[in-house]
Amino acid sequence: MGPPGKRDEDWFTRVYAADYPHVVRYGQRRLADLDAATELAQEVFVVAWRRRREVPDRSLPWLYGVARRLLANEWRARRAAPDVLPMTDAGLLREPGSSGADATVGVADLHAALATLADLDQEILRLVGWEELTVSEAAQVLGCTRTTAAVRLHRARRRLTEAMSYRAVPPAQQPVLASPRKVM
Amino acid sequence: MFGEERTRTLLGPADPARHSTIAPPRLSAHDLIVRAEAVAEPAAHHRHARPTRRLVLTAGALTAAVGAAAIVQTFGPSTPDTSGIAGPPGADPGVVLVPVAYGAGTRDAGSELRGLAGRLVDAEYDHRTGRYMYHHTKTWGDPVMTSADGRHHVAFADETKVWQAADGTGKQITTQLEPQYPDQESREYWQRNLKPKAPATPAPDDMPLPAEDLAPLPSGRAQLADLLGVRYGAGAVSKKVSTVYGRYVVPRQTRAEILRVLAEVPGFRWRGQVTDRAGRKGVAITYDDREHNAQSLLIFDPNTGELLAHERLTLSPLRISAYQVILGTAWTDRLD
Numbered sequence: 001m002g003p004p005g006k007r008d009e010d011w012f013t014r015v016y017a018a019d020y021p022h023v024v025r026y027g028q029r030r031l032a033d034l035d036a037a038t039e040l041a042q043e044v045f046v047v048a049w050r051r052r053r054e055v056p057d058r059s060l061p062w063l064y065g066v067a068r069r070l071l072a073n074e075w076r077a078r079r080a081a082p083d084v085l086p087m088t089d090a091g092l093l094r095e096p097g098s099s100g101a102d103a104t105v106g107v108a109d110l111h112a113a114l115a116t117l118a119d120l121d122q123e124i125l126r127l128v129g130w131e132e133l134t135v136s137e138a139a140q141v142l143g144c145t146r147t148t149a150a151v152r153l154h155r156a157r158r159r160l161t162e163a164m165s166y167r168a169v170p171p172a173q174q175p176v177l178a179s180p181r182k183v184m
Numbered sequence: 185m186f187g188e189e190r191t192r193t194l195l196g197p198a199d200p201a202r203h204s205t206i207a208p209p210r211l212s213a214h215d216l217i218v219r220a221e222a223v224a225e226p227a228a229h230h231r232h233a234r235p236t237r238r239l240v241l242t243a244g245a246l247t248a249a250v251g252a253a254a255i256v257q258t259f260g261p262s263t264p265d266t267s268g269i270a271g272p273p274g275a276d277p278g279v280v281l282v283p284v285a286y287g288a289g290t291r292d293a294g295s296e297l298r299g300l301a302g303r304l305v306d307a308e309y310d311h312r313t314g315r316y317m318y319h320h321t322k323t324w325g326d327p328v329m330t331s332a333d334g335r336h337h338v339a340f341a342d343e344t345k346v347w348q349a350a351d352g353t354g355k356q357i358t359t360q361l362e363p364q365y366p367d368q369e370s371r372e373y374w375q376r377n378l379k380p381k382a383p384a385t386p387a388p389d390d391m392p393l394p395a396e397d398l399a400p401l402p403s404g405r406a407q408l409a410d411l412l413g414v415r416y417g418a419g420a421v422s423k424k425v426s427t428v429y430g431r432y433v434v435p436r437q438t439r440a441e442i443l444r445v446l447a448e449v450p451g452f453r454w455r456g457q458v459t460d461r462a463g464r465k466g467v468a469i470t471y472d473d474r475e476h477n478a479q480s481l482l483i484f485d486p487n488t489g490e491l492l493a494h495e496r497l498t499l500s501p502l503r504i505s506a507y508q509v510i511l512g513t514a515w516t517d518r519l520d
Contacts, residue, residue, distance in 0.1 A: 013213040020209050025201035034204075042211055043500065049220040070500065110198040128188050129195030135186040150186045157191055 007052040015059050016045055022060055022131070026067050029130055043070050061137040064127065068141060113163035121156035128153055221285075280365045281324070281504045283497055284481060286455040286468055293452035293469040300467065300489060301443035307488040307513075310436050314515030316347040316354055317433045322461075324364055325496070325506025329374075336373035338363050346393070347519050348431075350400075354393040355519050366503040401432045408438070409445045418451040418471035422480035426494035426508055433513055439489040446482075458483055460493040461509050472499060 023044050027037030044067045048055055055062055114122055120142070127138040139149035196202070211219070324341040331337075341361040348354040363378065365371040402408055411428070413420045425442065428434065434442070446452060446469070455468040466483035473479065477500060483493040495507040 009214065009217060012217065016209070016213040016216070021206035024206045025204060028201045028204060029199065038207075038210070039501075042209065042216060045213075045216050046220045049217050107198045110195070114195075114198070125191060125195060129191045130199045130201070132192060134188060153186055153188075153191065157187060157194065160194070 007055070012045075012049055012052065015048070015055070019060050019063055020045070023063050023067055026064055026131060027071070029126060030071060040067060040070060058137075060131075061133060061140040064131060064133070065141040065143070068123070109164060110160075113160055116163045117156060117159055120152060121159055124149060124152045125156050125160060279362065280368055280371050281507075283502065283504050284458050284460065284468070284483070284493075284495060286458045286470075290453045290455065293454040294447040296454040296467075297443045297447035297452070297469070300484065300486070301440040301447070304436055304440050304443075304489040305487050306436055307439075307485075307490055309433055309514050312515045315517045316349050316515070316519065317431075318512065318514045318516045319346045319348075319430055319510065320344070320512035321346075321430055322361075322509045322511060323507065325504070328366075328505065331373060331377070336370040337366050338370060338374040338378065340364075347516065348393055348398065350398060352393060352398045356389075356391055356393055358389045360389075366505065367501070398431075401428065401434065401438060403435070403438045403441065405441045405445055408441050409448075412442070412445060414445060414449055417473075418449045419473045419476070419478065419480050421446065421449050422471055422482055422494060422496075425482060425491060429491035429510055429513075430508060433515055434490070436488070443484070443489055455481075457486070461507065462492070462511055464492055466492045474499070478505070 020041055023041040024034075024037050027040040028034060031037050031040070044063055047066045047070070048059070048063060114125065117125070124138055124142065127133045127141055128135065133141065135149045135153060136146045138153070139146045142149060142152075144152075320343075322341060322343050325339050328337050328339045340363050343359045343361055345357045346354065347356075363374065365374065402411060412424045425446070428442075451471045452469045453471070455470055458466055458468040460466050460483045465486065467486045468481055468483045470482075471480045477498055479497045479499055481493075481495040481497065482491060483495075484490065485492055490513065491510060493507060493509045496505050497503060498505055
């Protein structure tokens with residue numbers, strides 16, 4: 001962490017210019033709405049200014065940690081009438097294969113498989129796979145030790161692979177949940 | 185190491201932001217600093233610049249950053265003998281409310297509240313008597329009018345004076361003041377869509393109060409805990425404390441007990457010295473109700489322990505949703 005005297009407006013302006021696009025993308029990967037992602041990013045930097053003496057020199061993981069907590073709060077608040085969907089839910093609403101790109105490279109399957117994982121598994125995969133953090137940095141975002149994060153990443157990747165294999169099985173062979181069906 | 189590269193290879197093609205171009209931010213770094221400092225005051229060097237008595241009503245934290253007009257007004261506390269709080273003369277009818285500022289440091293409020301309870305001094309009314317309990321309050325946010333799309337809010341501030349005897353009879357005068365807004369976007373929307381009213385100050389609504397069974401305020405801690413709804417949690421308690429102080433003239437011993445009751449309620453955070461909307465120095469506690477995206481803030485007189493103000497905010501986006509400022513409390517025999 002840098003000395004408090006350096007945490008002035010010039011410092012903040014530099015951090016904002018350098019990290020803002022990354023924080024917006026963080027939101028974009030987790031929300032269905034780009035406007036919500038930009039709003040989230042601005043809230044993150046408001047917090048960063050208020051707590052500027054706590055911001056480490058390598059600020060991005062710290063900023064992601066703030067974004068994660070803001071997002072969790074926001075999502076809990078909007079559960080009753082969500083106008084912003086987490087990306088995992090938004091992805092499930094789309095028809096797999098409706099996008100040409102998705103259909104050819106199996107991206108829709110990957111999204112769908114990701115959505116079946118627990119939140120922490122999803123998050124560490126996204127932090128390392130999309131935000132390109134190291135395990136140590138992801139541990140900082142998640143508030144756990146590096147060892148714990150490494151174990152989580154290993155397990156999450158295995159579960160993701162299993163979920164994708166499971167989805168690759170033809171639907172007829174998958175177990176079907178018994179549910180009441182409306183008689184037409 | 186740890187399979188980081190394998191993870192990137194696996195997930196990379198599915199990155200929703202892989203090809204996205206991020207537009208420059210709508211707000212500059214300076215705008216964000218202004219916004220941050222409108223609701224918190226972490227840097228000590230800003231304190232000396234604060235007015236000692238103020239009601240900060242700015243034309244939006246963000247527009248303040250770009251030089252839009254800011255209005256700073258002072259409402260002095262009053263008693264029945266100094267009855268004139270005038271409405272804000274010439275006030276901009278489109279003010280945006282800024283949350284009360286407090287420092288970034290925080291700790292559990294319990295020990296501070298108990299300490300405060302132990303050193304209370306008498307309030308001006310503590311050795312007075314009278315037929316009527318008198319309260320002079322300013323409130324905003326009940327109700328709030330919201331646009332059809334749910335995004336824009338407006339409410340008129342009300343100034344109320346109530347004289348109420350033990351049997352409930354008395355008088356209430358309510359004066360509707362100017363509209364106030366929780367954010368700049370609401371101000372812009374409602375200034376376009378709110379039908380203009382007559383420019384003259386609306387006549388006060390003067391009505392006699394009918395008899396009602398006004399239960400005496402208990403003084404024991406257990407009864408107070410029950411009255412304040414401790415079992416329902418800190419959010420409900422905050423509202424109830426505000427109601428009690430807006431209805432009763434609370435004696436010193438009971439004020440101390442109320443603070444001790446609050447000290448035992450989980451969730452209250454100590455926010456230290458603040459300045460309320462009437463420009464008075466006070467000490468504040470807050471409760472963050474994450475489940476309902478709300479924060480309750482209570483401001484107490486640091487000497488007498490009287491409640492000065494109660495405010496409720498939404499946490500995200502951070503903006504005020506209601507406030508009550510108690511400007512005067514007294515015993516009196518006169519209905520004027």
